[in-house]
Amino acid sequence: MKLLFIGPPGAGKGTQAERVAERLGIPHVSTGAMFREHVSEGTDLGKKVEAIMAAGDYVPDEVTVAMLEERISRPDAKLGFILDGFPRTPGQVESLDGLIGDDGLDKVVVFEVDEDELTERMLSRGRVDDSAETIRNRFTVYAEQTQPLLDVYDSRGVTVSVDGMGEVEEITERVLAVLKSSVHQDVL
Ligand code: ADP
Numbered sequence: 001m002k003l004l005f006i007g008p009p010g011a012g013k014g015t016q017a018e019r020v021a022e023r024l025g026i027p028h029v030s031t032g033a034m035f036r037e038h039v040s041e042g043t044d045l046g047k048k049v050e051a052i053m054a055a056g057d058y059v060p061d062e063v064t065v066a067m068l069e070e071r072i073s074r075p076d077a078k079l080g081f082i083l084d085g086f087p088r089t090p091g092q093v094e095s096l097d098g099l100i101g102d103d104g105l106d107k108v109v110v111f112e113v114d115e116d117e118l119t120e121r122m123l124s125r126g127r128v129d130d131s132a133e134t135i136r137n138r139f140t141v142y143a144e145q146t147q148p149l150l151d152v153y154d155s156r157g158v159t160v161s162v163d164g165m166g167e168v169e170e171i172t173e174r175v176l177a178v179l180k181s182s183v184h185q186d187v188l
Pocket of ligand 1: 008009010011031032033035052053054056057058059060064084085086087088089092129138
């Protein structure tokens, strides 16, 4: 099963992707987490992306796509994965289509959370890219570059919405319920 979790910064999709991936026994593939790991390990890639991330901008597509392609080509991703934070631009959608086909995703789960709640969550998690100024920029970049992707996936008929407000456990159950009712797979 190949899934994409999408939503604005702070929507909790990473937390939910981790939990749902574990329940389904498929890997959670987060480009943001992979980049943060490179930064903390001080790799060449990490050095390249550190300042971009700290400003809340997007890493160039070719860098992101190469990293993602390598990740989903590993054996553990053969039966499926949950993508979190990729694709985020029209160019990345095109690249992903090239890798898994434009009918490759079984579902795109869209997290709906109101903006005040998002800012509050991000300020309380204290990541380096969670300062007030960077958060503002991340919202702008999301609205300009990533929001339009929802129309693309809507027109393919694969999106489902989940209310991202409430307790973590409760939201996980909502995601699993919506997948159960819309995807026909034994693992659910
Ligand atoms: P959030 O969902 O809270 O915005 P992520 O962990 O998904 O956080 O991403 C953190 C940062 O990593 C982004 O602001 C961006 O700089 C970089 N990044 C992650 N995924 C991508 C991507 N697909 N394309 C470009 N940049 C990315």
